[in-house]
Amino acid sequence: MDQAVIKPTIDIIVCASMKNSDDSITKPSSCSQSPPFLTKIHAGYFFISLSFGAQALLWKSLSEHNNESQTLWHGFNLMPSVAYLLLWCLAVFIATILSFLYMLKCILHFHAVKDEFSHHIGVNYMYTPWISYLLMLQSSPSSIVPRTRYYEFLCLAFSFVIFLLDVKLFGQWFTTEKRFLSVVANPVNLVSVIGNLVAAQVATEIGWNEFAISMFSLGMVHYLVLFVTLYQRLTSNNQFPIVLRPAYFLYFAAPSMASLAWKSISGSFLISSKMLFFLSLFLFLSQVGSIHLSLSTISCQF
Structure with a gap:
């Protein structure tokens, strides 16, 4: 199976x-x-x-x-x-x-x-x-x-497509046995989180604050679930292709985008935005440190 x-x-x-x-x-x-x-x-x-x-x-x-x-x-x-x-x-x-x-x-x-x-x-x-x-x-x-009504229409149209993709993707995780998140979770799933956060930032710019908050909350809940799932995933799950390993940097791209999105929603760079920024900075340093350790291990082998 x-x-x-x-x-x-x-x-x-x-x-x-x-x-x-x-x-x-x-x-x-x-x-x-x-x-x-x-x-x-x-x-x-x-x-x-x-x-x-x-x-x-x-x-x-x-x-x-x-x-x-x-x-x-x-x-x-x-x-x-x-x-x-x-x-x-x-x-x-x-x-x-x-x-x-x-x-x-x-x-x-x-x-x-x-x-x-x-x-x-x-x-x-x-x-x-x-x-x-x-x-x-x-x-x-x-x-x-x-910045006319046509601009607002395009922003909402593209954001709505992202919302439809969320409905399709999340529905598979909830209902399809072979598509459970614990089975198919991979770092590329964080792209959907970034999509929600970008849509939230754009919606704030055109004045749709309620829609922006909904997309932001959806993206952040999705990020937390993904972060925990990927952090404790089992070795028996799907192995991530080596050629796609640069996607691991999406770990800090998501909270960084969340920091900017919340800054747009709140109107200023408040504590919440700073917390998300420092989280992304920590994850970035963690990724860089892991690369340095990997290179050091390879050099020691030779």
């Missing part, structure tokens, strides 16, 4: 159209039956546009403090403002290309998208397009994307 639950870990990276481990054994050349370019495109590639959108939002936040001459960010006045615009344009350009390619995959190879959605790791990547869209909207220059 354990073999039926555990799916091939390389599906999401190479070929998401493989539905189970038996197919990967009996049909090793199933990827070659379809154009490899589209079948290898999965939702995880939207992490590229997500990262550029987050960087653009960071530069936008720094530029907003440039008018305060006595602040720590006064040195950023020397940096050209065109860098922020270039980052945002690059994020939009990458997201547009990836969205076009993924739509082609949905049309031409819908079975591959369906199998990706049913995968216990791949389903978490479905959050990344909508998170990147929200970050690009939030970091967009007001001269290019005016």
Whole structure:
């Protein structure tokens, strides 16, 4: 029964159209039956546009403090403002290309998208397009994307998609025996937490405070449950692929995003935001320390 639950870990990276481990054994050349370019495109590639959108939002936040001459960010006045615009344009350009390619995959190879959605790791990547869209909207220059009702509609639409994904994912954890969280929990599940927190921050910006609080509370409860589940997971559970080990850094990305989201909701950087920030800093140091110890162990072996 354990073999039926555990799916091939390389599906999401190479070929998401493989539905189970038996197919990967009996049909090793199933990827070659379809154009490899589209079948290898999965939702995880939207992490590229997500990262550029987050960087653009960071530069936008720094530029907003440039008018305060006595602040720590006064040195950023020397940096050209065109860098922020270039980052945002690059994020939009990458997201547009990836969205076009993924739509082609949905049309031409819908079975591959369906199998990706049913995968216990791949389903978490479905959050990344909508998170990147929200970050690009939030970091967009007001001269290019005016804060009108259309802007609010897009923010709510993308946030609602994240909410629908939550309903689908949480429903599987509660009702489906082979999808219990204790069985399928992995660090990539934290992407859904970040999606809820980004949606909460964007909802606060457009004035939907009640919706922002609901998304924030949903994300934080989800994070606590995931943190405890992943912390005490058994060795008999699904092994996380080595190639996806960088996803462990999502442990501190979630509380860091929660700190920013609560700062937006409360209007100031209060104690709760500081607690979340220091938690993310501690988890970051823990991750860095574990990497240092691993490298030291490897060097001692040689």
